[in-house]
Amino acid sequence: MSSLAIPLRAASTATRTLCPSVRCLATASATSNPTSATTTTAAAAAAPEGISKRRTTTFTDRLNTGPSFDNFVSGEATTPDPRIRTVINAKGKEIVRLPSWLKTSIPTGNNFKTIKDDLRGLNLHTVCEEARCPNIGECWGGGDKAAATATIMLMGDTCTRGCRFCSVKTSRRPPPLDPHEPENTAEALSRWGLGYVVLTSVDRDDLADGGARHFAETIRKIKQKAPNILVEALTGDFMGDLDRVEEVAVSGLDVYAHNVETVEELTPFVRDRRATFRQSLAVLKKVKESKEGLITKTSIMLGLGETEEQLIDALKGGCSLSRTV
Secondary structure, eight states, X not given: OOSSOTXXXXXXXXXXXXXXXXXXXXXXXXXXXXSOXXXXXXXXXXXXXXXXXXXXXXXXXXXXXXOOGGGGOOSXXXXXXOOOEEEEOTTSOEEEEOOGGGOOOOOOSHHHHHHHHHHHHTTOEEHHHHTTOXXXXXXXXXXXXXXXXXXXXXXXXXXXXXXXXXXXXXXXXXXXXXXXXXXXXHHHHHHHTOSEEEEEEOOOTTSTTTTHHHHHHHHHHHHHHOTTSEEEEEOOOGGGOHHHHHHHHTSSOSEEEOOOBSOGGGHHHHSOTTOOHHHHHHHXXXXXXXXXXXXXXXXXXXXXXXXXXXXXXXXXXXXXHHHHO
């Protein structure tokens, strides 16, 4: 359900080696031009008469000309301090202190406070809070609002599935949907002035459409109130109902994300038994077929016991999907 989670979600990087023609597992179904938007515009203007001009894009070109993996890797490796530090608490019990590289600052700042107050006032939920993300202060409390991000969790805070890695509450019969949530979500985002927002949700297998209509309506409301915000939808599999997948894909979003979470062999042990690896690939394939040029994205966790061969097979499956659609 989450976006790329630190520190485990790093598998998309390996895809570049396996699949040079695909930029990680986040790709546009249409062939992307690696040049910048400026170069594209100039080339289109000089095109001979009778030759159609390439449609100018913004988000896709920014993605293709963005930083590579090398930009995030420094030349010198650092070794964490291996020493274990302990301290005696007020009750006289010895406890182990976390190393500095595992600590995060307490969230502060006007941006953080504004977002939190609006969420409570409009009865909205975020995966940042429900999943206890340690990076919430960096996403919400940044100084530049246009560069800040938030992940809104739609359809309540209770899921009908029980994946082993997730901290969200579960129930067979969660409370009914809030009919005002799409409008309230759009209102909150228009106030914050964010540049990018991720919409995710709990799984609602108790609903006939899995909540697809609610999801699509929220996206349309956001685009009406704040058309400049880039919207990513991180959805579930809608119980394999591909018509519901298409309903969300054509609602006006910029990025459609659905996570495979782990390799195929570990899926029954990591995810809820109603979710399968092949079903997730079918969701991503349907998105590609539903809207030309829509960017798709998936994530995979490492460190759950998968082998290198299993991981390579999973990444090859994603690359094959991107090439054939």
